[in-house]
Amino acid sequence: MRYKKEAKYLLLATLTLAIVALLSLLWGQYQIDMSTFVEYLNYKLFSKGEIDSQTFTLIDNIILEIRLPRVLLAILLGAALSTSGAVFQAMFVNPLVSPGILGVLAGASFGAACGMLLSDSWLIVQVLAFAFGFVAVGFAVLIGSMVTNSRSTVMLVLGGVISAALFTSLLSIIKYVADPYSTLPAIVYWLMGSLSMAQLNEVAFVAIPILLSITGMIFMSKYFDLMSLGDEEAKALGVNVKLIRIVAIILATLASSLSVVMAGIIGWVGLIIPHIVRMAVGPSHRLLIPLSAIVGGAFLLLADAISRLALSVEIPIGILTSLIGIPIFIIVLKNARAAWN
Amino acid sequence: MELKPIISVKDLHFSYKNHQVLSGVNLELYRGEIVSLLGPNGCGKSTLIKLILKLIKGKGEIAIDGKPLQNYSHKDIASHVAYIPQYNNTPFNYSVQEMVVMGRVSKLDFFALPSAHDYKVADKALQKIGIEHLKSRAFGQLSGGQKQMVLLARAIAQEVNVFIMDEPVAGLDYGNQIRLLELISELGSEGYTFLKTTHYPDHALLVSSRVVVMNGGVVICDGAPEDVISKQMIEDVYNIKADIIMHDSHRRCVPIFERKREAI
Numbered sequence: 001m002r003y004k005k006e007a008k009y010l011l012l013a014t015l016t017l018a019i020v021a022l023l024s025l026l027w028g029q030y031q032i033d034m035s036t037f038v039e040y041l042n043y044k045l046f047s048k049g050e051i052d053s054q055t056f057t058l059i060d061n062i063i064l065e066i067r068l069p070r071v072l073l074a075i076l077l078g079a080a081l082s083t084s085g086a087v088f089q090a091m092f093v094n095p096l097v098s099p100g101i102l103g104v105l106a107g108a109s110f111g112a113a114c115g116m117l118l119s120d121s122w123l124i125v126q127v128l129a130f131a132f133g134f135v136a137v138g139f140a141v142l143i144g145s146m147v148t149n150s151r152s153t154v155m156l157v158l159g160g161v162i163s164a165a166l167f168t169s170l171l172s173i174i175k176y177v178a179d180p181y182s183t184l185p186a187i188v189y190w191l192m193g194s195l196s197m198a199q200l201n202e203v204a205f206v207a208i209p210i211l212l213s214i215t216g217m218i219f220m221s222k223y224f225d226l227m228s229l230g231d232e233e234a235k236a237l238g239v240n241v242k243l244i245r246i247v248a249i250i251l252a253t254l255a256s257s258l259s260v261v262m263a264g265i266i267g268w269v270g271l272i273i274p275h276i277v278r279m280a281v282g283p284s285h286r287l288l289i290p291l292s293a294i295v296g297g298a299f300l301l302l303a304d305a306i307s308r309l310a311l312s313v314e315i316p317i318g319i320l321t322s323l324i325g326i327p328i329f330i331i332v333l334k335n336a337r338a339a340w341n
Numbered sequence: 342m343e344l345k346p347i348i349s350v351k352d353l354h355f356s357y358k359n360h361q362v363l364s365g366v367n368l369e370l371y372r373g374e375i376v377s378l379l380g381p382n383g384c385g386k387s388t389l390i391k392l393i394l395k396l397i398k399g400k401g402e403i404a405i406d407g408k409p410l411q412n413y414s415h416k417d418i419a420s421h422v423a424y425i426p427q428y429n430n431t432p433f434n435y436s437v438q439e440m441v442v443m444g445r446v447s448k449l450d451f452f453a454l455p456s457a458h459d460y461k462v463a464d465k466a467l468q469k470i471g472i473e474h475l476k477s478r479a480f481g482q483l484s485g486g487q488k489q490m491v492l493l494a495r496a497i498a499q500e501v502n503v504f505i506m507d508e509p510v511a512g513l514d515y516g517n518q519i520r521l522l523e524l525i526s527e528l529g530s531e532g533y534t535f536l537k538t539t540h541y542p543d544h545a546l547l548v549s550s551r552v553v554v555m556n557g558g559v560v561i562c563d564g565a566p567e568d569v570i571s572k573q574m575i576e577d578v579y580n581i582k583a584d585i586i587m588h589d590s591h592r593r594c595v596p597i598f599e600r601k602r603e604a605i
Contacts, residue, residue: 002457095432153432219452226443228433232396233426237499238419238447283433286454 006287009280013294017075020301024071027309030062069198074304075297076203077195077263078273080210080255082296083217085270086277086288087252090224091245092141094153098271099133099256102156103163105265107136108257110167113174113187122205126261132167133257137249139163191264192316195304198262206258213251217289220248224285266318268325269296275332345407346371347503347534348393348422353401355388362388363399364558372502375525375535377545377566380555381579386538389555390505393536394424419447423496425506428488434481437491441466444498459498466497470524486517493524504528506537510544522548542570542583542594554578567592 026032032040040059042049085098099105111132115125137160144152144159171191178184223244226234234241259266273296274288281287300317303324307315346369355363363385370376378386391397395410395418403410405421413421423444435443438460445459467473472490475483480491489509496504509525510518526548529535539545545552545566552569554562556578562569575583575594582597 002460003454090433093432222446222449222454225435225439226446229431229443230429232391233424235396235415236394236419236424236426237443238414238416240415278433282439283435284439 003286005281009287009291010294013291013298017294017298017301020298020305021071021075024074024301024305025063025067027305028062028067030058032059032062064200069200069203070195070304071301072200072207073195073198073203073262074301076207076210077259077266078269078296078298078300079214079293080259080296081266081270081300082273082277082292083214083289084252084256086274086285086292087217087224087248088137088270089274090228090285091248091252092156093228093230094156095275096153096157096271097160098268099252099259100164100265100267100270102160103136103140103167104133104253104256105260105267106164106167106171107139108133108260109191109265110136110171110174111257112261113171113178113191116187116190117174117178117183122202126206126209126258129261130254130257133253133260134250136163136167137253139166192318194314194316195263196314202262206262210255210258213255214293216251217248217255218293220244220251221285221289224248224289225283228283228285264316264318266300266321268321268329269300272325272328272332273299276328279332279335344371346404347406348536349402349404349407350389350393351402353389353392353399353403355385355392355397355399357388362558363392366401366555366558366560368553368560368563370503370534370536372534373529373532374550375529375548376537376551376553377549378536378538378553378555379540379542379545379570379578384555385558386555387507390424390507390536390538394418394422394505416447419499419501421501422503422505423499423501425489425492425496425504425509427507427509427511428485428492430481434479437467437472437475437478437480437483438463440480440491441495441498444495447499462500463494463498466494469497470494484514484517485512486514486521489513489517489521490524493528502532503534503536506535508538508540510539510541518544542575546570546592546594570594 026034026037036055036059039049039051040056043051043056044060081099088097088099088102089095108129111128111130112125114132115128118124140156140159140163142159143162144156147155175184175187178187223239226237226239227241227244231241256270274292277288277292277295281291300321303320304317307317307320348370350366350368353363353366366385366389368389378389380386388397392399393403395413395415405413405418441463442455442459445455445462448459449455464473464476467476470490470493472487472494475487475491480488483491509521513521522544525535525537529548549566551564552562552566553560554569554574561578562574570585572583572585575581582599584595584597586593586595
């Protein structure tokens with residue numbers, strides 16, 4: 001079989017993800033032990049076995065209302081940010097970019113805050129988040145290409161920094177004009193980033209576009225290899241560069257913008273996960289994209305578990321991913337800098 | 342029957358930021374030829390190649406297999422012509438096998454992944470060039486010569502007849518330059534068609550069936566290597582003196598080293 005190696009890695013990663021997910025369902029302020037969980041599942045799914053109704057209701061509530069939506073959301077957002085990061089890196093032939101660095105997350109948070117200010121509609125919040133996420137990446141690219149014509153790794157990163165700074169300031173204006181008793185606290189709390197507010201129906205609503213865009217990126221993965229050689233080589237090898245680039249950027253922006261709508265700005269995941277996966281299995285996007293999705297899901301789930309369990313109060317997830325991500329990225333930088341010149 | 346050119350270029354113009362790069366270039370490439378494009382820096386050689394590959398757009402007529410270039414998508418072009426660029430490092434370090442398999446993408450449907458057949462074609466291409474031992478190595482860690490060999494293998498995996506090379510020996514050490522020229526000559530005798538730019542009139546004499554010289558955005562000579570590469574041409578185009586000598590039944594171009602040279 002041709003893709004044995006790929007299948008092996010994907011299976012291994014999925015298994016790890018499943019174990020982390022199971023532990024996340026069981027662990028928390030109320031610990032559920034394995035045997036109780038098995039009894040619960042047995043009764044819930046097959047109406048078999050013995051479980052007293054009080055325990056059943058309690059566990060049913062904890063799992064369905066609190067832990068399962070949170071687990072699913074963590075996996076979904078981790079996957080969204082990591083695949084987007086990998087795709088942005090290929091599209092711009094630049095291993096230093098990510099949804100955060102390109103300004104997408106800042107743009108999306110500005111858009112989402114606008115939405116919250118203007119309307120109660122969940123859909124409008126999502127649409128504005130995506131629209132401004134897209135504007136932000138466009139602005140970053142524009143600034144990056146203004147100074148030099150040639151593709152410059154550093155200029156694009158600087159463009160992203162500027163774009164992110166712009167939308168962060170615009171967001172401050174929104175905060176300034178927002179009603180300090182209702183809208184402002186909502187915006188601030190949401191921006192800090194937390195998965196704790198997740199509800200199953202909300203997760204399902206955002207899951208559809210995120211899963212669609214991740215699937216799209218997986219299906220396009222063979223083109224990302226060619227695009228990461230640069231435009232000319234990709235064209236000469238038969239790629240419709242303009243089409244692939246615009247579709248890929250839209251999908252990556254959609255997935256990462258929606259993560260902002262659900263849980264605020266979660267930085268670093270989109271930057272470090274593709275690097276870690278690349279170091280483990282090589283740069284071929286056929287494996288990199290799907291594997292980043294799974295590993296990213298597992299990573300964010302783990303980070304969320306730490307944020308819930310480490311202290312008696314919950315640490316915002318965005319803070320935690322930065323604290324974990326920064327040292328990892330320093331190691332990555334040290335190992336990989338030779339290839340970036 | 343009249344022979345039809347694979348690639349024909351008629352009255353091609355191109356300007357970049359008010360600077361006229363090409364002003365009326367005509368060129369035809371026939372099956373089985375090895376054509377060397379000579380000319381000083383900035384004469385428009387690389388621009389011409391990019392225009393033929395539709396990487397940039399100019400004014401004039403270009404046709405591949407008799408059909409105007411406008412009617413070709415990049416995918417169509419890639420199934421007629423393979424481009425072997427001067428290697429540049431990508432920040433993502435693919436293996437040699439992955440690099441060569443990328444030559445197969447133009448043959449695949451939109452959602453299809455490279456199949457076992459595509460990998461077989463890639464492996465055969467590596468064997469043909471004699472570098473199958475490099476298959477699992479990282480492309481970025483290869484020497485310049487090995488990289489050019491890998492890109493040639495990728496072109497072979499594209500299963501096309503025409504190879505366009507932009508200064509294939511640039512940056513290679515002396516031995517690798519000669520070995521690459523030998524390889525091009527060998528592939529040429531198997532029927533592959535080459536259009537390559539070069540800075541070395543001597544290389545053009547060694548490996549070409551035809552030489553085209555460009556200067557100032559136009560073609561100034563086009564013909565058999567022994568007719569085109571002369572003392573006079575070298576002096577006119579490069580502003581140096583050279584001798585054309587016979588060595589081992591080959592014509593060679595040897596530049597004359599003058600100690601007192603006017604400033605370059």
